[in-house]
Amino acid sequence: MPFSGENAESYYDDGLTASMKGDWARAARCFEKAIQLDAKFLAAYHQLARCYLREGQGQRAVHLLQQVVERKPDLAPPRLDLGYALISIGRVEEARQQFERLVAVDPGNGRAFLGLAKVSFEEGDWPTAMARARAALDRSGPSFGVLFLLGRAAKLTGDSAVADASLERADALIEKSLELQSDQPEGYYLRGEVCFVRAKYADALEQYRAAEVRAERTGCYGAFGEAFTFVDILAKQGLCFQKLGKPDRAREMGRQIVEIDPEHALGKALSELE
Numbered sequence: 001m002p003f004s005g006e007n008a009e010s011y012y013d014d015g016l017t018a019s020m021k022g023d024w025a026r027a028a029r030c031f032e033k034a035i036q037l038d039a040k041f042l043a044a045y046h047q048l049a050r051c052y053l054r055e056g057q058g059q060r061a062v063h064l065l066q067q068v069v070e071r072k073p074d075l076a077p078p079r080l081d082l083g084y085a086l087i088s089i090g091r092v093e094e095a096r097q098q099f100e101r102l103v104a105v106d107p108g109n110g111r112a113f114l115g116l117a118k119v120s121f122e123e124g125d126w127p128t129a130m131a132r133a134r135a136a137l138d139r140s141g142p143s144f145g146v147l148f149l150l151g152r153a154a155k156l157t158g159d160s161a162v163a164d165a166s167l168e169r170a171d172a173l174i175e176k177s178l179e180l181q182s183d184q185p186e187g188y189y190l191r192g193e194v195c196f197v198r199a200k201y202a203d204a205l206e207q208y209r210a211a212e213v214r215a216e217r218t219g220c221y222g223a224f225g226e227a228f229t230f231v232d233i234l235a236k237q238g239l240c241f242q243k244l245g246k247p248d249r250a251r252e253m254g255r256q257i258v259e260i261d262p263e264h265a266l267g268k269a270l271s272e273l274e
Contacts, residue, residue, distance in 0.1 A: 015034065024055055046078045049078075079101065082098050084225070092123060099115035144174060212230070212234065215230045231261050234260075238250045238270040251272075
């Protein structure tokens with residue numbers, strides 16, 4: 001029940017409260033109700049799209065965000081989110097257009113440069129991804145998302161010095177967040193991601209396992225611009241087993257994934273390992 005009565009604003013406020021608690025399903029229901037009561041409530045469209053994106057429903061998020069951007073073309077936050085949503089469903093060139101438009105009107109927008117870095121990374125252009133990640137770093141300062149992407153791109157270009165320095169800084173940020181939220185899976189998963197990129201597969205496996213025991217099977221999680229599900233945690237463990245030369249364990253992990261989500265591409269690939 002909304003806090004202040006049967007109106008769009010109270011459902012919207014209730015949705016914001018639920019989203020701050022990480023209850024994305026409840027938040028989505030509240031924002032949907034707000035839109036039912038007020039079809040012109042663009043802020044509710046925007047927040048509902050963010051819920052869909054966190055739940056892995058990128059296409060639905062894009063549909064809503066396009067409506068917001070069409071009606072309010074000068075608002076930066078929904079255009080940023082539209083760019084990231086487009087990346088999530090593989091529409092990379094369209095994402096680039098959103099970020100480039102933002103940079104054209106606001107050259108100091110670090111998140112837009114990070115979006116462009118992600119576009120370059122998705123295209124396999126590691127040097128450009130590095131350059132744009134550095135531009136984001138210069139404009140918005142160190143954040144996990146920027147440092148992690150810079151580290152990954154640097155590693156793929158063979159620049160081990162930049163890769164190691166960036167990934168160490170990214171890991172330090174996550175370590176600080178764990179001091180405040182040690183009972184949540186996000187920090188452990190992201191530390192696992194850093195370890196995996198650094199080819200520390202045993203350490204990565206330990207972090208992914210720590211995330212698994214703190215996650216719910218139907219949960220959708222995210223922090224610092226990275227989103228994942230319970231099944232994704234299992235999949236990353238399977239990859240660690242594969243890298244550690246334990247194909248039987250990797251195959252078994254793949255079978256567990258397919259039982260939960262028969263269409264999970266990485267789960268199916270792991271389950272079919274020879």
